[in-house]
Amino acid sequence: MPNLKAVDVVIVGGGWTGLMMAKELTSRTGLTVTVLERGIPRKTSDYALDMDELDYAVRLRMMQNIAEDTITHRHSMRDPAVPVRQYGSFLPGSGVGGAGEHWNGASWRFLPSLFNMRTHLAERHGAAKLPANLDVQDWGVTYDDLEPHYWRAEQMMGVGGKAGNVNGKIMDGGNPFEGARKSEYPLPPLRNSHLASLFGEGARKLGYHPHPAPAANLSETYKNPDGITRAACGYCGYCERFGCMVGAKAQPSNTLLPVLQRRNKFELRTGCWVRRVVHKDGKATGVQYIDAKGEEMFQPASIVILATFTLSNTRLLYLSKIGTPYDATAGKGTLGKNLTHQVEGSTRVFFDKPLNAFMGTGGLAMRISDFDGDHGLKGDEGLLRMGMIGVLSNGSRPIQTFDAMPRGAAKSNWGSDWKAAALKWRDRNAIIALSGEHLSYKQNFMDLDPTYTDKYGDPLLRFTLDWTDHEHRQSEYAKEIAQKIAPAMGAVLAEPIGGRNRYNVINYQSTHIQGGTVMGASPESSVVNRHQQHWDVQNLWVLGASCIPQNASHNPTLTILATTTWAADALIDRYLKHPGLVA
Amino acid sequence: MKRREFLTIPRQAVGGLLLYTLAGEPFRVSAQQNGDIRVPLRFFTEAEARVITAACERIFPSDATGPGATEAAVVIYIDRQLAGPYGNDKYRYTKGPWVESYPEHGYQAKETPREIYRQGLRDLGDGFAQLPVDAQIQKLTAMEKSRFFQMLRTHTIEGMFADPMHGGNAGLIGWQLIGYPGPVMSYRAEIDKHYGVPYRPKPRSMEQIVGRKPALWEDEKV
Ligand SMILES: Cc1cc2nc3c(=O)[nH]c(=O)nc-3n(C[C@H](O)[C@H](O)[C@H](O)COP(=O)(O)OP(=O)(O)OC[C@H]3O[C@@H](n4cnc5c(N)ncnc54)[C@H](O)[C@@H]3O)c2cc1C
Ligand code: SF4
Numbered sequence: 001m002p003n004l005k006a007v008d009v010v011i012v013g014g015g016w017t018g019l020m021m022a023k024e025l026t027s028r029t030g031l032t033v034t035v036l037e038r039g040i041p042r043k044t045s046d047y048a049l050d051m052d053e054l055d056y057a058v059r060l061r062m063m064q065n066i067a068e069d070t071i072t073h074r075h076s077m078r079d080p081a082v083p084v085r086q087y088g089s090f091l092p093g094s095g096v097g098g099a100g101e102h103w104n105g106a107s108w109r110f111l112p113s114l115f116n117m118r119t120h121l122a123e124r125h126g127a128a129k130l131p132a133n134l135d136v137q138d139w140g141v142t143y144d145d146l147e148p149h150y151w152r153a154e155q156m157m158g159v160g161g162k163a164g165n166v167n168g169k170i171m172d173g174g175n176p177f178e179g180a181r182k183s184e185y186p187l188p189p190l191r192n193s194h195l196a197s198l199f200g201e202g203a204r205k206l207g208y209h210p211h212p213a214p215a216a217n218l219s220e221t222y223k224n225p226d227g228i229t230r231a232a233c234g235y236c237g238y239c240e241r242f243g244c245m246v247g248a249k250a251q252p253s254n255t256l257l258p259v260l261q262r263r264n265k266f267e268l269r270t271g272c273w274v275r276r277v278v279h280k281d282g283k284a285t286g287v288q289y290i291d292a293k294g295e296e297m298f299q300p301a302s303i304v305i306l307a308t309f310t311l312s313n314t315r316l317l318y319l320s321k322i323g324t325p326y327d328a329t330a331g332k333g334t335l336g337k338n339l340t341h342q343v344e345g346s347t348r349v350f351f352d353k354p355l356n357a358f359m360g361t362g363g364l365a366m367r368i369s370d371f372d373g374d375h376g377l378k379g380d381e382g383l384l385r386m387g388m389i390g391v392l393s394n395g396s397r398p399i400q401t402f403d404a405m406p407r408g409a410a411k412s413n414w415g416s417d418w419k420a421a422a423l424k425w426r427d428r429n430a431i432i433a434l435s436g437e438h439l440s441y442k443q444n445f446m447d448l449d450p451t452y453t454d455k456y457g458d459p460l461l462r463f464t465l466d467w468t469d470h471e472h473r474q475s476e477y478a479k480e481i482a483q484k485i486a487p488a489m490g491a492v493l494a495e496p497i498g499g500r501n502r503y504n505v506i507n508y509q510s511t512h513i514q515g516g517t518v519m520g521a522s523p524e525s526s527v528v529n530r531h532q533q534h535w536d537v538q539n540l541w542v543l544g545a546s547c548i549p550q551n552a553s554h555n556p557t558l559t560i561l562a563t564t565t566w567a568a569d570a571l572i573d574r575y576l577k578h579p580g581l582v583a
Numbered sequence: 584m585k586r587r588e589f590l591t592i593p594r595q596a597v598g599g600l601l602l603y604t605l606a607g608e609p610f611r612v613s614a615q616q617n618g619d620i621r622v623p624l625r626f627f628t629e630a631e632a633r634v635i636t637a638a639c640e641r642i643f644p645s646d647a648t649g650p651g652a653t654e655a656a657v658v659i660y661i662d663r664q665l666a667g668p669y670g671n672d673k674y675r676y677t678k679g680p681w682v683e684s685y686p687e688h689g690y691q692a693k694e695t696p697r698e699i700y701r702q703g704l705r706d707l708g709d710g711f712a713q714l715p716v717d718a719q720i721q722k723l724t725a726m727e728k729s730r731f732f733q734m735l736r737t738h739t740i741e742g743m744f745a746d747p748m749h750g751g752n753a754g755l756i757g758w759q760l761i762g763y764p765g766p767v768m769s770y771r772a773e774i775d776k777h778y779g780v781p782y783r784p785k786p787r788s789m790e791q792i793v794g795r796k797p798a799l800w801e802d803e804k805v
Contacts, residue, residue, distance in 0.1 A: 082688050235769070356773075356781070399744045414736050
C-alpha cells in the first residue's frame with residue numbers, strides 16, 4: 001500500500017461538516033488539510049440542466065449509489081436483517097457538498113431543552129417515572145454555548161426568517177417558543193405561497209402561533225461575511241433532490257468551496273473511498289482508502305476528522321475497531337447506540353381551489369410550534385415530547401404527486417375513473433405534517449451486519465429500529481390537531497395518512513438519521529466528548545448528526561454546522577496548543 | 584447483432600410526438616412518406632411494444648378527460664428506461680443472499696426490471712393488444728398485485744410526466760393535460776400572487792429552454 005506524504009489533518013467526507021471544518025482550519029491555522037470524498041466533484045454550473053424530475057428526484061442521480069453501499073434493517077433483535085435494496089426512508093448524499101447539495105434548506109435551531117433532555121425530563125416528570133428503555137441524554141453542550149455558533153452558520157448561509165424571541169423579548173410573527181436569539185435573522189423570511197398563507201390564517205384563527213420556517217434559500221440577494229455573494233431564490237420548485245442552478249440555496253459548493261479554493265494548504269480529493277481509520281497505541285495515524293483508480297492508499301495524518309454522515313461515521317469506527325460497541329442486551333458500550341429518525345404524522349387536506357403548488361422552494365414552510373418540545377403538553381396526552389406541525393411548499397412536481405386523491409375517489413389506482421379523479425384533485429391537495437422529536441431507546445441501535453457487504457466486501461451497517469407506542473401516539477395527536485386546522489384553513493376534506501405501522505425503509509421520510517457516535521459528558525455514555533473529540537483516540541474527531549443523542553423536531557443541518565464550529569474552536573484554540581483530551 | 588426493431592405509429596395516434604418533431608430537431612423519430620412515425624426501439628421488439636402500448640393505454644387511457652399513454656408515447660419512455668442502466672438494476676443493491684421479508688422492506692427479489700417485463704409480457708400474452716378492451720382490463724386486473732403491474736403503472740405515470748427528453752410526454756401532452764409548466768427558472772414575481780386562481784404558464788421542455796438536448800443520465804452510464 002503506497003504511503004502518501006503526511007498531512008496535518010485529514011478530513012473524511014466533503015459535505016457540510018467536512019468542508020466547514022476545513023474552512024475553519026485553513027482560515028485560522030497554517031495546517032495542511034486534505035479532504036477525502038468518495039463521490040464526484042461538484043460546482044454550481046453542474047446544475048444548469050438539473051430541473052429534471054425523473055433523473056434527479058425519481059432515479060436519485062445525486063445520491064450515494066445504493067448498489068455500492070447500503071444498510072440492512074431489522075425491527076428488533078429477534079428478527080433477521082435484510083438489506084435496503086432501493087431507496088428509501090432516507091437518501092444519503094454523495095459527492096462534493098454531500099447531501100448539502102440537494103437538501104431543502106430548512107434551517108432551524110433546536111430547542112434549548114433538547115441539549116439537556118435527560119435532566120429536563122427528570123426535572124419535569126421525576127427520574128423514576130421515565131420509561132426504563134428511554135436512552136435520552138444530555139449533550140454536554142448547551143443551547144447557550146451554541147448560540148454564537150448558530151449565528152455564524154446563519155450568516156454563512158444567509159438564513160431568512162422571523163425571530164420570535166430576541167434576548168427574551170417575544171416578537172410578533174416569529175416563533176415565540178424558540179430559544180432566545182441574540183439578533184434577528186440575517187434576511188427576512190421568504191415570500192408566502194398560497195398554501196403557507198392559508199395555513200397561517202387558519203392556525204392563527206385557532207389561537208396558535210404560525211411562523212415562517214427559517215430558510216437557507218435566499219429571500220434576497222446576499223453577501224456573507226466571507227465575501228461570497230449569491231442571488232435570491234426564484235421559487236422554481238427544484239430544490240429538494242436537486243442542486244440549485246442559480247446558487248440561491250446555500251450549498252457547500254457555493255458557500256464553502258469558493259473560500260477553500262483560495263487556500264493553498266487545502267486539498268480536496270474525490271473518488272476516495274475511506275475504509276479504515278488506522279490507529280496505533282490509542283492514536284490515529286491516518287486513513288486507508290481506495291482511490292479513484294481503484295488503488296489502495298494510506299494517507300498519514302496527525303489529526304483525523306470523520307465527517308461522513310451518520311451512517312459512515314458509525315460504520316468506519318466499527319470497521320476500524322475504535323471504541324466500545326454497544327451491547328443492547330447488557331446495556332453497555334456506546335458505539336452505535338441512540339439511533340433515531342424523525343417522527344411523522346400526516347394528514348392530507350383537499351381544497352376546492354388550485355394552489356399553484358408547482359411554485360415554491362425547499363425552505364418555504366409555515367409551522368406552529370405550540371406543541372413543539374413539551375411546552376404545549378398538559379400531561380394527559382400520553383406523551384413526553386411532540387413536535388412542529390405545518391405545511392411545506394417546496395415545489396410539487398408532477399410524477400411524484402400525480403394521483404393524490406381522497407380515499408374511495410376511484411375504484412382502483414389505474415384506468416379511466418382513477419385518471420379522472422387524479423385530474424380533479426390535482427393541485428387541490430396538500431399535507432399537514434408533523435415533524436416530531438424521536439426519543440432514543442435502548443433497543444434502537446446500529447452495528448455491523450454479519451452477512452451483507454459493500455462493494456469492497458466490508459460489512460454493511462445494520463439498523464435495529466422500530467417505532468414504539470410513544471411515536472404512534474405523537475402521530476395520532478398531530479393528526480387530531482390537523483383535523484382542527486384543516487377547516488380553519490379552508491380545506492373541504494382532511495384525511496389522516498397511515499396508521500400504527502412498523503418502521504418502513506421504503507417510503508421517504510427525511511434524511512435526519514442520527515446517533516451512533518453520540519456526544520456526552522462521560523466515556524460511559526458517549527463516543528465523543530462535548531467537543532466531538534473521541535474519548536479513546538484523542539486525535540480523532542467526529543462531526544455531524546451521528547453525535548446527536550436524540551432527534552429534534554427540527555431539521556439538523558444548522559445545528560451540525562454550529563457543533564462543527566464549536567468543535568473547531570476546541571480543536572484550534574485548545575487541542576493544538578495542548579494536545580490531549582479537551583475538557 | 585440483433586436486428587433493429589422499430590415501432591411504427593400512425594401520425595394521428597401520437598398527437599404530440601410529431602408536433603414536437605416539427606418544432607425542434609428530429610427527436611428519435613422520423614416521419615415516413617405516408618405520415619407514419621418509425622421509432623427505433625432499444626429494448627422491446629415491435630410486437631412487445633404493441634402489447635405494452637395497449638396495457639399502458641388501459642392504465643392511463645385516452646378518454647373524455649383528455650389524452651393518455653398512447654398519445655404521450657409512454658412506451659418509448661419505458662423502452663429507453665429498460666434499455667438503460669435502470670433496466671439492469673445498476674442502481675439497486677443486488678448482493679445476496681436473497682430472502683423474502685416483510686412488506687416494510689420493499690422489493691427483495693432478484694429479478695431486474697428487464698426480467699420482470701419479459702415475464703410480464705409472457706403473462707399478458709402475444710395477442711393482448713388485439714383483445715377487446717374489457718378483456719384487457721380483466722387480464723390486467725387479475726395481475727394487479729404483481730411486481731410487473733406495479734412497475735408498469737409507475738412507469739406509465741413517469742412516461743406521462745417526465746421531461747420529453749426521456750422519450751415519453753410527447754409534445755408535452757402530459758404537462759398540458761395537468762397544466763404543469765415544466766422547468767421554469769423563476770416564479771419570484773408570481774409566488775405570492777394568483778392565490779386561489781389557476782396560474783398555468785405554457786409548458787416548455789428543458790430542450791426548448793436551453794436550446795439543446797440535455798445529456799441523459801441513462802445514456803451517460805450505459
Ligand atoms: C433530500 C434531502 C433533503 C434535506 N433537507 C434538509 C433540510 O431542509 N434541512 C436540514 O437541516 N437538513 C436537510 N437534509 C439533511 C442535510 O442534507 C444533512 O443534515 C447534511 O447534509 C449533513 O451534512 P454532513 O456533512 O454531516 O453529511 P453529508 O452532507 O451527507 O456529507 C457526507 C459526505 O461524506 C461522504 N462519505 C461517506 N462515506 C465516505 C467514505 N467512506 N469515504 C469518503 N467519503 C465518504 C459522502 O459521499 C458525503 O459526500 C436533507 C437531506 C436530504 C437528502
Ligand atoms: S427554489 Fe430557489 S433555492 Fe431552490 S433550486 Fe430554485 S432558485 Fe434555487
